[in-house]
Amino acid sequence: MRASPLKAEAPTTEAPSPRQQAVLDAALALMVDGGEPLTMDAVARRASCSKETLYKWFGDRDGLLTATVRWQASRVHAGRYEVSDLDAVALRENLLDFAESWLAVICSRTSVALNRIAIAETGSRKSNLGGIVLANGRFAIGERVKPVLEAGRMAGLLAFDDSEAAFRTFFGLVGRDIQIRLLLGDALDLDAAGIRSDAARAVEQFLALYRQAKP
């Protein structure tokens, strides 16, 4: 019943040059405002580079997609969470912060576009885009949040056996049906205020479920 987290991702090939980053940004821009299908031609045109260069740098279409996903992922992992000396207020703060930024991510056009492409590619069973997106999305945040939960437990604020299970519940409370609806094209527009209140609700519900009973 536990996960098999796919193949561990290759240890991050070296960073793209500035020019390559510009190309990847063009690819990203293309998939985000999606009017046009993501063809090699379209990327080359948008990035003002030749297709030949694209193939030289990234090998093939899949390589370009992979590099694009990695490039986007490399910009997201920003916030770090402080887990020492956790009191009830700091715990709530941390969880709230996480929930809010996670909601902002999954609601972003970039995330929706990226996930759509990765899912489509996964369906046609070539490339490991899905694995990469999972590793940098769902699993990455899991690894960042679980220490917070464990610190909360250490501080006697939370009670649970399995931090992975606790995190998955939190994940469900935060995301609910939002991601699948967006992926399927529902218009559901969550503005910043909506995200904040949604995050707050999720955190309160999570705390209600996992708060350590007063001794």
Added chain:
Amino acid sequence: MRASPLKAEAPTTEAPSPRQQAVLDAALALMVDGGEPLTMDAVARRASCSKETLYKWFGDRDGLLTATVRWQASRVHAGRYEVSDLDAVALRENLLDFAESWLAVICSRTSVALNRIAIAETGSRKSNLGGIVLANGRFAIGERVKPVLEAGRMAGLLAFDDSEAAFRTFFGLVGRDIQIRLLLGDALDLDAAGIRSDAARAVEQFLALYRQAKP
């Protein structure tokens, strides 16, 4: 912040003939064991019919996909829920039943394949497959579960203001990260026992959050 449930789906075109059903089943089988891409040729070959017939019956590729999704949906809506005279036991029973069958659906190869195709198609912005999948999946179950929740409230068992919001929380507690992980190709195999225990956990958590405080 609320949803815009896409365009209401056309009032279900007339039921397909047995032969047409066989064709749709072939399409379904093709997308489920996915070794092959879902081309018109492949469907025709698998269904032992001519492409011309396919186009005559379904108009174009999109029509075929749409009919396939509708056909699958028409077989899923089975269980009906009894909402009169709801006591605590019956409420838990109902919720458990729903959670279990919903988990079984989203874990099925059919659902994963169908959602992948709908999401891919939504990405390339033609067809309303995503809307149809949403209408028959997420929204359909919402409409079936909310009466149960409301009956629970009427019976003084549950407390909430907005049944839609309550349902979305339930949805999140049941599904958590399962659907997105499957769509992205994670192997996560949930057997019947795993589904049962997962469903039970979700129901207990939901009741813990929404149970009416004893007066």
Added chain:
DNA sequence: TAAAGACAGTACCGTACGGTACGGTACGCC
């Protein structure tokens, strides 16, 4: 039995797209 459909099978058409080849230009380096 003749005429009319419905349909399988297959050949075919047009186009989109992944991938390659090649000419042309700018910039280093000897």
Added chain:
DNA sequence: GGCGTACCGTACCGTACGGTACTGTCTTTA
């Protein structure tokens, strides 16, 4: 200056696939 390298732009190739047309066969109806 000559030469190599890196790159853009574009033309090109092969193939896959959506969609159409045609032929032959079987079934139905009169």
